[in-house]
Amino acid sequence: DAKTTQPPSMDCAEGRAANLPCNHSTISGNEYVYWYRQIHSQGPQYIIHGLKNNETNEMASLIITEDRKSSTLILPHATLRDTAVYYCIVRVEHGSSNTGKLIFGQGTTLQVKP
């Protein structure tokens, strides 16, 4: 699985959009980009994933560049409860021989401030 690079920390004002970048320059054509977050020692929580098109769900939007070498997770209106460590992970697609394990990096600690 390709490696990812994320800034160690970011701040965001409450109510504003939080844009979390992720670099995955060695991503392969069959690798998806996944985002998880972990709120203070709780179990990680799935947020969103995508292959090459932009994706949106009730939690966030995922913007993937055309060359797929980087992506941005967008929390449109950050709240204090969004303060967490956000992990960007790349993984081969469903149906391959891959076992499905996720390899977590150090992630980005997002601090949402009032």
Added chain:
Amino acid sequence: DSGVTQTPKHLITATGQRVTLRCSPRSGDLSVYWYQQSLDQGLQFLIQYYNGEERAKGNILERFSAQQFPDLHSELNLSSLELGDSALYFCASSVAINSNYGYTFGSGTRLTVV
């Protein structure tokens, strides 16, 4: 409640002892993953089981072992415990070997070795 149940939530034990952590996956999920999270190592993948069979191994020590039972619950056995084994241990489950929608984590077991 994520649907993944881990017991116990907290465990304090002495060095040299053996403990068993238990995980009940979400209803219908066949795959179980174990992760260790210590302060200095982040989330480390330990092992994966699918429908009773071991499917992938990560950085799991020889003192650690796991199994998945016919009712799909899983147990992680940690023996000859050392101070450095103190960590959060998370279990996650997914419906397939390589679920395209990620997987669901439990709330973890906090192990303290004294």
